[in-house]
Amino acid sequence: MPVTSVTTDLEALTMTLVADFPVAVERLWGAFADPRKLERFWGPPGYPATFDTYDLRPGGIAHYWMTSPEGERFHGRWEFAEVEEPHRIVVLDSFADAQGEVDPSMGTGRMTFTFESTAQGSRYTAVSANETLEDLEKVLAMGQAEGMTQAIGQLDTVLADLREYALGTGTQVEVLDDQHVRITRAFEAPLHLIWRAHTEPDLMKRWLLGPDGWKMTVCEVDPTPGGAYRYAWEPVDGTPGHGFGFDGETLVFEPERRIVTTERMTGADFPATTNDLSFDEEDGVTLLTLLVTYADAAQRDAILATGMTDGMETSYQRLERELVTTG
Known part of the structure; x- marks a missing residue:
C-alpha cells in the first residue's frame, strides 16, 4: 500500500x-x-x-x-x-x-x-x-x-508499466477484506477485443468454459441496466446431472470500460455476489480487473476454495488461444 x-x-x-x-x-x-x-x-x-x-x-x-x-x-x-x-x-x-x-x-x-x-x-x-x-x-x-x-x-x-506489472503473471487474486476480493488479468491485446470477448455470446461460448471437457449451452446477455443474463454449462460427454449455471442482473454497463452484475448459482439459495468488471489499456496491453463483493468472509472463503480462480485462468488462456492469436 x-x-x-x-x-x-x-x-x-x-x-x-x-x-x-x-x-x-x-x-x-x-x-x-x-x-x-x-x-x-x-x-x-x-x-x-x-x-x-x-x-x-x-x-x-x-x-x-x-x-x-x-x-x-x-x-x-x-x-x-x-x-x-x-x-x-x-x-x-x-x-x-x-x-x-x-x-x-x-x-x-x-x-x-x-x-x-x-x-x-x-x-x-x-x-x-x-x-x-x-x-x-x-x-x-x-x-x-x-x-x-x-x-x-x-x-x-x-x-x-503494465507489461512489467501484470503481463505474463496469470490470474492474480488479492483479498481486500472480509467481503471484497480483487482479481486481475492482463492480455497483450487491444481493449476492444477483450471487451467483445466478454460481451458477445458467440465469442463467449468459445472461451468461457473453465476446465477442458465442458461446453457452454446457454449464453443470454442483456446489457441494459436492470436486464437479466443467464449462463449454463454441460459436460461435453453428456454426463447427466452435472450441468450448472449462473444468472443475475446487469447493474452498470459502460461500453469498453465497466460492467457490474449480480451473480448467483442458478437454483442455489446462498446470497448473490456483485461482480464489478473494469477494463484498461496501455501500450497494447489490456488489464482486466474484477472486484467481487461477497455477503461475508464465510461465503468468500467457500467460493475461493472451489478453485474458481484456477478455472478463470484456464478460460483466460483459452481466450488468448482462440481470440487473441487469431484476431
Whole structure:
C-alpha cells in the first residue's frame, strides 16, 4: 500500500494524506494531469470516477462523478486555483449536481496536491482544508479518509508499466477484506477485443468454459441496466446431472470500460455476489480487473476454495488461444 500516513488536525481543519511511489515525479504528476489516468484511481474500489470536463489551468473547471455498483452517481466539481507543473495543484473542491454546478448545501473545501522527488522515487501529499469544523466532521463521517486511502492505494497500478506489472503473471487474486476480493488479468491485446470477448455470446461460448471437457449451452446477455443474463454449462460427454449455471442482473454497463452484475448459482439459495468488471489499456496491453463483493468472509472463503480462480485462468488462456492469436 503506497499510503504511508493519514492525519487529521481539528484545529487547522485539515486532513493530510501522504503516499510514496517508486517512479519519477513527472510520471506521478502525469497521472493527475491526464483525466483518463485519473479515472482509473480517483474513487475507492467500486466507485470509479468519470471526468467529462477537465481544464487543468488556473480558473479551469473539472466536473466528475463516481458511479456506485448499483449505478448511482455522486457528482463533484473542482475549480483549479493553482497549477505548477509538475509540483503543485490546488483545487476548490465541491459537491455538485448532475450539470456540474456547485451544491450549496455542502461546504467547499480546498485541496492542495504536492508532488516531490525522493531518493526512492516521488511523494504525493494531499491536504484537504475545510472552512468549518462542522464541514470537516461531515466529510470525515462520510468516509473521506478511508475513501482517499483506498483511491490512492490504486495509483501504483496506474503508474506501473503494465507489461512489467501484470503481463505474463496469470490470474492474480488479492483479498481486500472480509467481503471484497480483487482479481486481475492482463492480455497483450487491444481493449476492444477483450471487451467483445466478454460481451458477445458467440465469442463467449468459445472461451468461457473453465476446465477442458465442458461446453457452454446457454449464453443470454442483456446489457441494459436492470436486464437479466443467464449462463449454463454441460459436460461435453453428456454426463447427466452435472450441468450448472449462473444468472443475475446487469447493474452498470459502460461500453469498453465497466460492467457490474449480480451473480448467483442458478437454483442455489446462498446470497448473490456483485461482480464489478473494469477494463484498461496501455501500450497494447489490456488489464482486466474484477472486484467481487461477497455477503461475508464465510461465503468468500467457500467460493475461493472451489478453485474458481484456477478455472478463470484456464478460460483466460483459452481466450488468448482462440481470440487473441487469431484476431
